[in-house]
Structures are given as C-alpha cells and as structure tokens.
Amino acid sequence: MSTPTPEPDMSRNRLPTLFEVLSRRTAAPVDLFSFYIFMRDQQRSVDYLDFWLDVSQHLSLCRHYVRTLHRSIIDQTPDKIGSRRSSQVLEDVGLAGPSGDKGEKDYKRTPEQRLSAFLRENNEGSSVRKHSPATSQDTTGTSRSERRRHSFMTSADGSPFHDSSPEQGGSQISRSDIRASAEKILYTYLLPGSEREIILPQSILNDVTDAIEGPDQRSDPELFDSARDYVFQAMERDAFPGFLRAKALGNIVPSSMFFRVIFGLVCMFAGFWTAFILIFLNYHHATRAWIIIPFSLGVYMLFTHQYTLDPILVFAGYSEYTLMSFSKIKEPFVKKLLLKRSYMVFAEVVLVTAAICCLFIFVPGKRL
Structure with a gap:
C-alpha cells in the first residue's frame, strides 16, 4: 500500500505557501521541481532543500518500516494488541512539515510524535525485533545500509528530482536501514566539515548528534524536528519570496x-x-x-x-x-x-x- 502523490490544488485563488510547494500541492511554474532548480541555480543553497527532502524521505522510510512490521505482526499474531497499535500509528501519520507551524491545518504534529514514540519503544532489543524483516540484503548479498542512499531529489546518475521513496518499490525495510538513513543525514548535512554541510545553530547540532550517537541511539524522525523547523523558516524567509517573484511575477531566468x-x-x-x-x-x-x-x-x-x-x-x-x-x-x-x-x-x-x-x-x- 503506497502513499499517493498529492494532487495540485487548481482552485487556489492566491499564491502558494512554501509548505504547499514542498508537499507537491502546486503546479508549474511554482512546483517543487521549479523550486529545486531555483535553489540550485539562483539561490545557491540547494543543500537546505535537499536536507528537508531527505528528512521527509526518512519519515517515509519509518512509515514503511512500521507498515511492514504491522503486516508481519498480523500474519504471526493477529489478535495481539501490538497490531492494533501499529495500525493506529499508520493511519494517523501525515506528511512531514514544519512542527512549529500551527497555521497549516494539513500538517499534524501528534501523529509524527506517535510514530517516533513507537520507534523509540520498539528498539533493536525489544521483542518486536523478531517480527521485523529477517534480512536487509538484496540478491547480490549487499546490505542495504552499505549502499549509497541518494538524495530525495536526485536519481542514481545524479540527475535531479527522482522520487526514491521506499514505499513505491515494495521492498522490505529493517531497523538497520532506518538507523543508516538517520546517520547518513547526520554525516552528510550536519556534522562540521561534512560533504554538504548546512549552517545551523550549535545547540540544534549538539541535540541531533547526541540523539543519534549517544546512548539512546535514536533514529526516529522526531529527532530532526528542530533542525527541520530551522531550515524551513530559513527557506521561507530568505529564498521563497525571491522564488515567487521570479516564477509568479516573471518567466525568464x-x-x-x-x-x-x-x-x-x-x-x-x-x-x-x-x-x-x-x-x-x-x-x-x-x-x-x-x-x-x-x-x-x-x-x-x-x-x-x-x-x-x-x-x-x-x-x-x-x-x-x-x-x-x-x-x-x-x-x-x-x-x-x-x-x-x-x-x-x-x-x-x-x-x-x-x-x-x-x-x-x-x-x-x-x-x-
């Protein structure tokens, strides 16, 4: 069961918001692809957008894992309370958005907290592990965590805007894949001197680093909330007004x-x-x-x-x-x-x- 792509709202009688663009509810020339090109070629800060999209992909990975776990529990223990709980989490989880944005009625903060709490409680040492997929290897014997995870907006050959959401492929996801995804975001965007380092307040960097590498070994999507909110506000303040001027009031580059x-x-x-x-x-x-x-x-x-x-x-x-x-x-x-x-x-x-x-x-x- 895959998550359908949101349909653009063609009845909107106003300019779209950044959240609507990021959630793919707009059409050209103010769609997500155009915003990506603008951030890459004109704003020169596409790493911030890639971070936001990779965090969204991480949430999709967690959703897919819980969904697979739910099916596994139903097959093995159909009458247990765990299946009902994971089912409730899956039904309530929505699209990743700015956690501090209370004005967006489409964004639901509570379901994401439920998903994160579910993942934190069902860690590698819990009894749920026996219900998770037995292996994370492909037909070549290579662990999925060892393979390079491409950006949410780039394909395998480096070309932009390829949706690599795991929910579309129907592949099984293990807890180690979620862990690898969280670490990849940390090592790619957040650590000093990383490949595509983005500038964030030191307090946020310390909180995320301690959550992932500390004793808790967290990999739930909620640990990126503060960083994602900061990036969203930065794009909304510094980049999005210029994008609207360029694409909604003009049509040349x-x-x-x-x-x-x-x-x-x-x-x-x-x-x-x-x-x-x-x-x-x-x-x-x-x-x-x-x-x-x-x-x-x-x-x-x-x-x-x-x-x-x-x-x-x-x-x-x-x-x-x-x-x-x-x-x-x-x-x-x-x-x-x-x-x-x-x-x-x-x-x-x-x-x-x-x-x-x-x-x-x-x-x-x-x-x-």
Whole structure:
C-alpha cells in the first residue's frame, strides 16, 4: 500500500505557501521541481532543500518500516494488541512539515510524535525485533545500509528530482536501514566539515548528534524536528519570496536576462545609428520607417530584462526554468498574474517604440 502523490490544488485563488510547494500541492511554474532548480541555480543553497527532502524521505522510510512490521505482526499474531497499535500509528501519520507551524491545518504534529514514540519503544532489543524483516540484503548479498542512499531529489546518475521513496518499490525495510538513513543525514548535512554541510545553530547540532550517537541511539524522525523547523523558516524567509517573484511575477531566468540586455543594447545602437544616417542623408519618411524593426527588438528586449518577463512567452503559455528550457504554465492564479503583467509590459513596449520611431521618422531631414 503506497502513499499517493498529492494532487495540485487548481482552485487556489492566491499564491502558494512554501509548505504547499514542498508537499507537491502546486503546479508549474511554482512546483517543487521549479523550486529545486531555483535553489540550485539562483539561490545557491540547494543543500537546505535537499536536507528537508531527505528528512521527509526518512519519515517515509519509518512509515514503511512500521507498515511492514504491522503486516508481519498480523500474519504471526493477529489478535495481539501490538497490531492494533501499529495500525493506529499508520493511519494517523501525515506528511512531514514544519512542527512549529500551527497555521497549516494539513500538517499534524501528534501523529509524527506517535510514530517516533513507537520507534523509540520498539528498539533493536525489544521483542518486536523478531517480527521485523529477517534480512536487509538484496540478491547480490549487499546490505542495504552499505549502499549509497541518494538524495530525495536526485536519481542514481545524479540527475535531479527522482522520487526514491521506499514505499513505491515494495521492498522490505529493517531497523538497520532506518538507523543508516538517520546517520547518513547526520554525516552528510550536519556534522562540521561534512560533504554538504548546512549552517545551523550549535545547540540544534549538539541535540541531533547526541540523539543519534549517544546512548539512546535514536533514529526516529522526531529527532530532526528542530533542525527541520530551522531550515524551513530559513527557506521561507530568505529564498521563497525571491522564488515567487521570479516564477509568479516573471518567466525568464537570469542567464536569459543577460543575453536579452546585450541583444537589446545592440539593437538600440543599430536603431539610433540607422536613424541618424537616414536623417542626415535626407531619406524619405517611408524609408525611415524601417527603423521600427531594430527599435522594436531593442525596446522589447530591454523591457523583458527590466521586468524579468517575456510577454510573448506568457501569451504562448510557457515559463523558462533554465536557459532555453521551458515548461507549461499550469497554476491558474500564477497564469492570471503573468497575463496581467504581460499586457502591461507589452503596452509599454508599444508606446515607447512608437514614441522613438515617430521622433526619428517625422523629424525634418537635412543632407550634410
């Protein structure tokens, strides 16, 4: 029984929240994939997002373990109270979210506490161990804990955004896999000098390290609550407003903006050079009308750079997420915002182009 992917809310008449983006309840261009690309290419802090997603994957791993344990207990002791308890935990556990965010009604703090308490009480030395999967080895004899656990957002070949949730594969999960997952998060993101170290308060780092490596040897998802909350608030404060400005109010990326401003300046120079040549050679007004082409291109490119918005691209229904790579605009409210701004930008382009062209077309000529 796998957890279904949440469907985007197409009736939302507002901009999405960060929690909605992280829980995959939004559509392009403000979906999780676009946010990942933004954090990687523009914010340069994708490690924070990967940490959040890997903690979410760790919670999925714990859920899958308890679910497998529940089935095993039902098969062997169908009338025992343990099966009823694990079943209640499974029914109540929700998606990992900011534990301090009381405004998100979709996030349930209590079920995650129940799952963590269940895992802490049923440790390796408890009687439940005999009901857990007998082995964690694959057909090659390699322990699952010895294999590299890829990021929640990366595939085996390193490409981004591949959901490797264990719930989809139907594979059996042992307690050692949960332990290895918690240690991998610690050694990858939290310890000083780690591969993808993220900056957290020292008190949080000490609490998580002591919980995992201390005498309790914890691996339940609740031990990452404080770190996850801090990362969520950091992304919400520092990165998410810029993401909304870039994707909900614009549709081009910085590298595209750079080429546009260069091309726009070249076109404007060509337009002014041609206009002055035609004036000083006293060409007819109809001939001078050809300057509309370079001036139109130049003004359009400069305005798209200024507003980070390409109206023609919006009218076609597309948004740029990397240079010359486009995605369909599917979020209704964002599409409405982009269309309004596109009409405004396009009107300004037409007015400025018309003013410049009229000035150079109808000014009296004088042959030098």
